[in-house]
Amino acid sequence: MAETKRVVLITGAAGGIGRACIDLFTRNNWRVIGVDMIDFGSGFPADGLFIKADISQAQEMERIFQQAAKFSPRLHAIVNVAAYQVAKPIIQTTLEEWQQVMDTNLRPIFLSAKLGFEMMKAAGEAAMVNVSSVHAVATSADIAAYAASKGGVMALTRAMAIEFAPHNIRVNAILPGAIDTPMLRAGLSRGHVSGGTMEERMADLARKTVNGRIGKPAEIASSIYFLADNNQSSFMTGQALIVDGGATCRLSTE
Secondary structure, eight states, X not given: OOXXXXXXXXXXXXXXXXXXXXXXHHHTTOEEEEEESSOOOTTOOTTSEEEEOOTTXXXXXXXXXXXXXHHOSOOSEEXXXXXXXXXXXXXXXXXXXXXXXXXXXXXXXXXXXXXXXXXHHHTSSEEEEEEOOXXXXXXXTTOXXXXXXXXXXXXXXHHHHHHHGGGTEEEEEEEEOSBOSHHHHHHTTSGGGOSSOHHHHHHHHHHTSSSSSOBOHHHHHHHXXXXXXXXXXXXXXXXXXXXXXXXXXXXXXX
8 A cells, every 4th residue: 555645535436527536536646535325336446445325324424434544544635526416496395305405415525524634634735625516606496405505515615724724724615517417417307497308408508608518527527636636726725616618607698
């Protein structure tokens, strides 16, 4: 086990962005701890650790960090990717659905900070990257719980950055726009965007970005790596990096 390698813990490891992160960090000589509630399948790095767990369960978060500590006493980065989305009007969203969104998208970030703090501190310099969303700054119909959770991620990121700075731990957030992931495709079944084939809906969404296309998971992974790597982003903390093909820069009235 090479002590010179940096170690990163990534939640949502089996999803589109998570897998892209696993690949990129591994190619840059990091050891990876991946976490997801579904199996990763073949191809997980041989020198890494995959933990199958449901981060929406608080006791599972404790188990994750217990196993991570046995694997490595130091964490140079924690990347919180995992998320859950409910696509319903506010008045149709149940309390249980609202809570599930918060328990998956917001509380695990708080717990990863509490449970991973000593391991990040032991690394000497470390970073947390929290995946928020453009829905934290500009949203749409029928996605209120998700938008609220991602807005909470932004506020929590700023608070963590302030408290953790004396310990040489940076905390930033990335706000992806439309990225071709299973979650995006599932979200395109919402009432105000339904109609036509999935590819027609994707094409319509692509036209609404300044770049004229949907983003790729690898493009988000590159931005996450930038924020996690102290060699590239050492003077950044408490910030929101929007990666959305320019979607939020254009007036909705245009």
